Amino acid sequence: MSEISPTGDPWTRFSRDPRDPAVSTLRTGDVDRAVLTDVLGEAFSDGRLTREEYDERADEAVRARTYGDFLPLMQDLVPTSGAAAPPVRRGDSPDLQRAAVKAYERKRRDSWVEAVTITLICTGIWLAISLAGGGFDPHFPWPIIVAVIAFADSIETTASREKYIEKERAKLERKARKQERKELPGS
Template sequence: MSSSDVWARFEHDPRSPQAARLRASDKDRDVAFEALGEAFAEGRLDHEEYDERLTAVSTAKVLGDVVPQLQDLVPDAPTGALARRAGGSVVRPDVHEQAVAKWRSDRREAVTGFIGLSVLLWTIWAVTMLGGFPWPLFPTGFALMNLVRTVVQKQDIIEAHEKRLLKREKKALDLERQKQKELESGSD
């Protein structure tokens, strides 16, 4: 495990003030145990300090209790390396950039859907029933509402994309860990 991705492997980043008060899960403790084991194997901790930190992590109630045990072993991301959400929580910049790119794609689809649908329907109306009831108002109105929703709810949509991306990433990590455990148990 590279030290740069340790914080990302927690359910919630324990350095975040909002997450620091959340209860620590067994998975969170396992991440901390692995980081401590790696530091011990690399000689950055002596046996006594390793045991002290293991005890502190195993008795940690909230995520904030884990941070002091790892902060001098795992580098913090630079100040600008975490993107701040509107609600004050933080997310890794790569996840934020992917979510913003997905929102831009959603916006582009909404714009092209509105324009394409409008041109098509109003052309049909003009060719077939010019002067009749302007029925294309309804479908183009719905397409316009979708475009307005996409623009107005930008932050909510980006946060939903971030959550989805993080959930997908966590699922992939869990699957990778499960395969690793199966390989380790199969080789014993």
């Protein structure tokens, strides 16, 4: 289930706090609309919204264009008072980039080591079976099939470098934002 609870603070999950009057006219993105839909879904699953209310608000959430459009949909579901959460800043830190590249390099190395290891083990088993009758009686070379599959994964990992690094960077940014929120006063 979602991280939101009736007593939780969903405001920190938005990239900008919809309660902040300074951002009420700013256009929102799909990620923030997804957070809003999550809040509505949690309220529906808790029984705080009827099916009709949920459907109506979910439709409005999909059509919401500004942060100001979010408040009317949430004001009777979660507390709207309190300090506005500071905007979440995108991490442009070179440390995040280095950590993402390092994680990719580790994954690439591990995938190649795994492919070689699996291929060697299967080839050893095949050789043992082929030599079991006292002479060399090669059976169907099935380790080739295993090797093709194992190395295809390694090649795919190597070829999708940028995609993996971006995905890892996004994960590290989410982790950093979560840590920042824990360190905020009143958290």
